[in-house]
Amino acid sequence: MNSPLGDTISTKENTNWVAQRSSAITDMYDRAVRAGLTGHTITGRRGKTLTVDGKTYVEFTSCSYLGLEDHPxxxxxxxxxxxxxxxxxxxxxxxxxxxxxxxxxxxxxxxxxxxxxxxxxxxxxxxxxxxxxxxxxxxxxxxxxxxxxxxxxxxxxxxxxxxxxxxxxxxxxxxxxxxxxxxxxxxxxxxxxxxxxxxxxxxxxxxxxxxxxxxxxxxxxxxxxxxxxxxxxxxxxxxxxxxxxxxxxxxxxxxxxxxxxxxxxxxxxxxxxxxxxxxxxxxxxxxxxxxxxxxxxxxxxxxxxxxxxxxxxxxHFDGTVATLQEQLWANVAYFDEVVRSGDLINAGTRSPIRGLALDSEEAAFNAAVHLRDAGVVCFPVFYPLVAKGTGLLRFGISATHTRAQITNIGHLLASA
Structure with missing residues (x-):
């Protein structure tokens, strides 16, 4: 369920698949940016907490799975x-x-x-x-x-x-x-x-x-x-x-x-x-x-x-990365425990990425609004990153997320 860009590539030699893909994209990404769901301009960060427009949010957006980029x-x-x-x-x-x-x-x-x-x-x-x-x-x-x-x-x-x-x-x-x-x-x-x-x-x-x-x-x-x-x-x-x-x-x-x-x-x-x-x-x-x-x-x-x-x-050789790996996989397992959904992509796998599959772009948009209003930002995903007409909330889990932050995600998704 990564990028289905290949789905838009015709077997005909002269097909302009880029134009085909572009013509099928809705305005949902632009709506998400205007609504403050993605495209964030941040003014500060501490661990997994961002400052955006003077407000703080816990982020599950980045691909910093070990949290090394702000290590002392x-x-x-x-x-x-x-x-x-x-x-x-x-x-x-x-x-x-x-x-x-x-x-x-x-x-x-x-x-x-x-x-x-x-x-x-x-x-x-x-x-x-x-x-x-x-x-x-x-x-x-x-x-x-x-x-x-x-x-x-x-x-x-x-x-x-x-x-x-x-x-x-x-x-x-x-x-x-x-x-x-x-x-x-x-x-x-x-x-x-x-x-x-x-x-x-x-x-x-x-x-x-x-x-x-x-x-x-x-x-x-x-x-x-x-x-x-x-x-x-x-x-x-x-x-x-x-x-x-x-x-x-x-x-x-x-x-x-x-x-x-x-x-x-x-x-x-x-x-x-x-x-x-x-x-x-x-x-x-x-x-x-x-x-x-x-x-x-x-x-x-x-x-x-x-x-x-x-x-x-x-x-990677002095034990720092090994310790962070242990923390990452503990957090991943805990995420699977608290987010109990049959639509959770990658659940139980050795991947730090989880996705909540939703049956429409509008459903993904609304779920992202619910999380944002509660102080959490993730990555709302629409075509062409997922199949046309569907939506996804993507969560990047890090070794530096706290258990309380992950617990909160479970509560919020259960009430979405």
């Missing part, structure tokens, strides 16, 4: 960075970078033993920088058949993957499948085999609106067809595993198989900003750094961000 060590690292470097190095990373960038990638190589990490300014930049090179058979240790690639996109993969369809099609055909319909995946794999193309399966790890993808199964399918599995595990990084390697890495048996490319976010549970890709060989990392469009021509991560990222990486 992170704040001190940023203060020190400004004194040492100023606000920013206005340069691409290929020209110059702070030592913390090297330290960060080295530490990520310890979180994921044997892997070579390359950090970008966001996860979308990872997709745009890497996937064209992969499809063009440019990465030496990820060979593509002479016939070329077949891009196989899971229907609920993040919009930042889906929107690149036009670029993929310059390299090979594109098809989609449904994770809940094995026949659609089998059909795509049969097409790859029939045409001699290398399948590249594109998926999320944890869906931003709900669902956990069975990446271990997809890895085996890709291997059986001499293909690759590309995983965007933005919402899974740091929340699981002894060193915070995340959902997908754990689901794959605490490894990155040879036919898997794993992308992750530094901007969510990691507590910093940016994205990264894990590659098996330094030779591939060199090519991507030299030729990845968003790496060469995009702006580098802000100095303050890179230094905060490096501090967070160290906190």
């Amino acid at each position: 060590r992170m704040i001190q690292a940023v203060h020190a960075a400004v004194d040492r470097y100023g606000m920013n190095l206005s340069s691409s990373r290929n020209s110059m970078e702070p030592i913390e960038a090297v330290e960060l990638e080295d530490t990520l190589g310890k979180v994921y033993p044997g892997m070579h990490a390359l950090v970008f300014n966001c996860v979308s930049s990872v997709h745009l920088g890497l996937l064209p090179l992969l499809g063009a058979n440019t990465l030496p240790n990820y060979p593509i058949s002479l016939a070329g690639p077949l891009f196989v996109i899971e229907r609920t993969a993040h919009a930042s993957i889906q929107v690149l369809k036009g670029i993929y099609k310059q390299l090979g055909p594109v098809t989609r499948f449904r994770i809940d319909d094995e026949d659609t995946l089998a059909e795509a794999m049969n097409e790859a085999r029939r045409t001699g193309r290398t399948p590249i399966i594109l998926v999320d790890g944890i869906g931003s609106m709900g669902g956990l993808i069975d990446v271990a199964h997809l890895q085996q399918v890709a291997e059986n067809h001499s293909g690759y599995l590309y995983i965007d595990d933005a919402h899974g990084i740091s929340i699981d595993g002894p060193s915070g390697a995340g959902y997908a890495y754990q689901a794959l048996g605490s490894q990155v198989p040879a036919n898997v490319l794993l992308a992750g976010s530094l901007s969510k549970a990691f507590g910093g900003s940016g994205g990264f890709i894990l590659l098996h060989e330094e030779a591939d990392r060199r090519v991507l750094r030299r030729e990845g469009n968003t790496m060469v021509f995009g702006h580098a991560n802000m100095i303050t961000h890179m230094v905060a990222n490096a501090e967070s990486a160290r906190m």
